[in-house]
Each structure stands twice: as structure tokens, then as C-alpha cells.
Amino acid sequence: MSVVSRLIHDLEDSISRGPQDKRVENLRRVTDLFLRDSEALTEEQIDLFDVVIARLAAAIETRARVELADRLADVGNAPRGIIRSLAHDEIAVARPVLARSPRLSDEDLVSVAMAKGRDHMLAITERPVLTETVTDVLVRRGDRVVVHAMAGNPGARFSQGSMATLVDRSKIDDALQALLGQRVDVPEAQLSQLVEIAKETARRRLSETMPSQDRPAIDVAVARSATQLAAAVVPGRRDYSSALGLVSGMVARKPLAEAELAAFAGANQFEETVCAIAYMTGLTVPAIERLFKEPDAELLLVVSRAMGWGWPTVRALLALRGPEASQPHLLKRAHDTFEGLSAATAQRVVQFLKVREATQKKGYETAASRQVRSNVR
Template identity: 40%
Template sequence: MAVPIPSDITSTLASAGPEKRLQTLRSVTDLFLRQAPLLVEDQVAVFDQVLGFLAERIERYARSELAERLADVPNAPPETILKLASDEIDVARPVLERSPRLSDGDLVSIALTLGRDHMVAIGARPNIGESVTDALTIHGDGAVAHSLSRNLTAKISTSGFGRMMALAARDQDLQLALGERADLPHEHLQSLLGMAKEVVRARLAAIADSRMAGLVAAAVDRGAARLEEGGATARRLEEREIEELTLRFGRGELSEADVATFAREGRRAQALAALALLASLPRSIADRVFVDPDEDLLLIVCKAIGLHWETVDSLQRFRVPASHRPYDATRLRDSFDRLNPATAKRVIRFLHAREPRAERMN
């Protein structure tokens, strides 16, 4: 039978010093781990209350230790696990990667609110479903795609693979990681071979399984000219889509909803073109929007044309990362909310004035 914990323990610990709280945390954790297989949920809830209380009042290294100890326990205290998963990444990582207590909904919420490092850890988690991997591929960057591509137990949707393929276009390591996945759709493997450099293409051919062998051989035999033609075809399709956007803009049919859709789907070129048209941006500014280290440039453009934060958030999340700083949605939203629309418009007019007319996007 489980050993009961006194109901007034939290009030007793409230006045205890740091060392006493740490000793108590370890003792209560030891007790829980010994009793865990015998506990019913009501009893787990008692441990949850105590461990959660202590976890909020101990140093980071102690929270990291607690996360490591609880990460593999099937009936670990759920609220404590959720707090640890939402902590700094060195605390959260073992829980995000392994804890069976986290639901797909928990994982998606954490991914969207806490950013890249947490998404990388979630991407390494065994047997994650498509709702989670879709969130990671929509909002994650190359580092997240690498983590997810190496996780052979992850369930990735066709659209999720498509978004990862877009990131792989300039990333040979990601090309190889995707090529090693037995669940990569045939059409994506064909595209992968088309975009790969010669050395990488040879390695992809070497690691492709027997199911793909005929496709790999045929693609390699067609040679560089055919592959170049495939790349040119893809570029022409993209250019035609952008031309259609320009026509729609001329008819007054282009709106924020189009920008938001392109952003959610990870279609960078189309999102950039739509944003540039709506803001009448010079080409040089439009090209810098997603790569400039100053994240405020995109905020200013979006504020000037009256976009909502949800659209801005989607655009910011797939910017080409100009640094290794984690995505900070709270800071960026605060900056966006504080921007004065009139000021943003003046900044855009000033930037327009500095650019040659020939560079303006029509």
C-alpha cells in the first residue's frame, strides 16, 4: 500500500530554506518512484501537488534532475511533468523527448509557445503523430527538420514532408536524412535526387532501400541535364504562381488571408511576393524581410499594412534564421503591439525613397 503524505506538507515547506526543500524534493521523489506502480490517480495527485510546489521553489539544476528522474515514469504526476516540459530547455528536454504523460495537444501547445529548442526536443520523441509533426514542420526551422528527419518512428504527413523538402533544397545533410527514411513518398525522393549535388546524389542512391531501387537508378541515369530541367520547371511553376498573385493584386483580390495561408503552408516565395505587393515594397527590401538580422523590419512592414499578429507570427516563424537566437513570440508581439501604424508607414516611405524606382515590385 502507498505511504500517505501529510496534507499540510506544503505549508510546512513554505518556510523551509533552499537546502531543506531540495532534500525534501529528493525524498518525496524517491518515495514516489518506489510506490509508483501501486498508486492510483488520486494518490498520484497528492505527489503532484507536493512535487509541483517544490519544483517552483528550487534551482534549475534540481529541476533538471527531477525531470530526468520522472521522464520515463508512465504515471508521473501530470501537472509537474507539464511544468517541467515548459521550463528552460535543459530542464524540459528529457520530459519532452520521453515522458508518456504529455499528450499530443500538450506537445503542440509547447511547440507553438516556447520555440525552436523545445521543438527540436519534441522532434526526437518516439512515435509522435501527424498532428505534432505538422506543427513542427509548419513552425520549425532547419534545426527542427533535422531532429524530425532523424526520428524514424515519427509519423509525417505528405504535406509535412513537402515542407521539409523546401528546407532541404539548400541543406545537403537534411537531404541525406530525408533520403534515409523508408516512409519518404516516391515523388519526394525523386525531387530529392533532382535537387542533390552529385556526391550527395550518389550517397542517396547507396542508402535507398529496395523499394526505391528502380526509381533511384532511373533518376540517376537520366543525368544532370534532366535534373536541371526539373529544377527549372519547378522555378517556372513558382514564377507563374507569383505572376498570378500580381494579377490578383491588380484586380484587388489579394488580401492578408493569402499571406497567412502561404505562411502556414511554408510557401516562402509566395508569402514574400504577396507581402511585397500589399506593401508596394522595393525588391531589395522585400528580399531582406526574411533574412535581415533585425526582426523589426518584418514587424514594421506588417504593421504598416495592418496585418494581424497571427499572420505576423506565422511569417516570423519561418524567416530564414539570421542568428541562433530562439524564437521569442512574447517579445516580438510586444514590439508589434507597441508599433504605431503611422510611424511604421513613415519608415516604409523613407525606405522607398532610398531605393531606385527600377527595383520596385510591380
């Protein structure tokens, strides 16, 4: 038997026959011994420490178990049995190991999350890394506080299903919206959805708090704020706030004409061009932006035909899709397609796009209404 093993066995024998008030002192001695030699210990020796420490910890007061948990929480080869036991203890004891111990596996953490309540789950959310296995359970079982803590942890990883659940919860939780907006792993489509919900929530609040305010002015202010937010949180998203301010000012004086649109496009003013088309067609800025990002230009040609714009204007718009769009053979193909489009058919397509956007907007408005009511309560 090694020196360490003999010491442990001798100490255990002494403890079993010693007075109860010596247990805490003996626990500290055993823990000191373990921490002093932990890096040199074999798994067999660690298992021996596990048995002894567990016996001592089973009959000591909470304060001493808290001390034990804190001392063992950061040890890479701490005895697994006692770490698991401490993780299932009352929260004051469990917190250090749940938040810090590398000896707890995903299965251990899931077991605690399934068996315990909010406080234990909150402690788990403090870990520097949370895998999808763990967050799936926390998203399913956790309340608002737990979900917020996870969303605010940059080391937490979420499955597609859990992320969809978080986004859905955020429809009535603007604090969760803000936390998700700061993450780098939210899919772009869901980030865009968050922005739209936030926009409608802001619009509803402004309308309710300033009923006499001019509705178009509210719409412009909210749209400008939303595009700034989208540019900040959605990768690759452009900031249209300045362009919206310019174009809305022009529209306030008189309706936009094709010549003004052509001037924006001819000057390579992409944001102003997109905003101008949005105002002229009644579609949203994101919808118009997609016309320039689609693999082919067909939908942009359809919208142009529906609006009755001439080929010179359309050609200037196509140039904003990138250098390839201006190649002679592609321009000829686009011209032939454009000339062959029926204006009536093109207008029906644009009307369909408007209906689809109105349906989406209604969903965002419903979510915003739920959020405002939730905040009032």
C-alpha cells in the same frame, strides 16, 4: 485517509512552516516516496503528490528542478501537472521530460512547441515517436536545425503536406536531401525528385569546378552516380550505372544502330535496352523505364514508330514487359496498333515528351542553382 495521503499532508504542513533551505531535501523525500510506491498509487494519490511536488518545485533552484525532471521523465504515471510545468521550464529543466516523458500528450507537446523556441523544439525531436500532429507544428515553426533533427528521427511520422514541405526545403539544403534519402516513408515520386535535384546539383558543381572537363563525360559520370543513388533510396528502382557505362562507351565510338538495340532486347538485357533507347531518343532513363511499366504498351509502340524501328525489334522490346506481353492475342493487337500509327504523329508525341522533360529538368536546374548559391553563402 490512507497512510500515503496522511504522510503527504503531514510533510506538506511541515514544509510550509520549515526553513527555505529544507525545500530541496523535502522535495527529494517526497519524490523518493512517490517513486517507491508509484506502481501501487491510485490516480487520487498521484494527484496529491502532484500538488505537493509542484509547491516544492516552485521555489527551488534550477539544479534541483533538473534533478526532479530527470527522475520523473521515465515514470509512466508521473504526476501530469508537474510534468507539464517542467516541460515549459527553462531548457535544462525541460529537456528530460520533453525528450522522454510518456505523460506528455500530443497536445502538451504542441503547446510547448508553440510557446517556446528552438531548444525546446529540439528536445521534442528526440522523442522515440513523433506523431503527425506534432511534426506538422515543428515543420511549420522549426528552423533548419529542428527540421534536420526531425528528418533524422526514424520514429517521426509526417503528413503528406509536411513531407512535401520538407522535400521543397531540401531543394536548397543538400544535408536535408541526404537525411530524407535515408527515410523509408518518403513517397517514391518525391524520392525520385530528390534524386533529380541531387543529380543537377552535382552536375552544376562539377561544371563550375572543372570548366575544361568534357561536358559529355560529366553528364555520364553524374548519370551513373544518380542511378546508383536512386537504386539505393527508391524502392524497386534498378541500378543502371553499369549499363550506362557500357552504352555510353558504345556511343562514344559511333551512334547506336537498331541492330544493337535489338540484340540487347533479344538477350533480355533490360538495363542495357533502356539505356540504349534513352540515348537513341534523347529521353531520360526514368522516362524510358516507365514505357515498360505502363499498364499498356501504347507509348512504347509510339516511340518505336517515331524512331522507325521494325516490328521484330518492337516484338523483342514488348517481351521485356513481361510474359503476358508475348501472348499471341496481345502481340497481334500490338502489331495492328503499331502498323496503324502515323510516323509523323508518333514523332510529335516524342517531341512533346522531350519538351515536358526539358521543363522538368529546368526546374531541377533552378533548384540546384539555388542550392549551390546557398552553400556558397
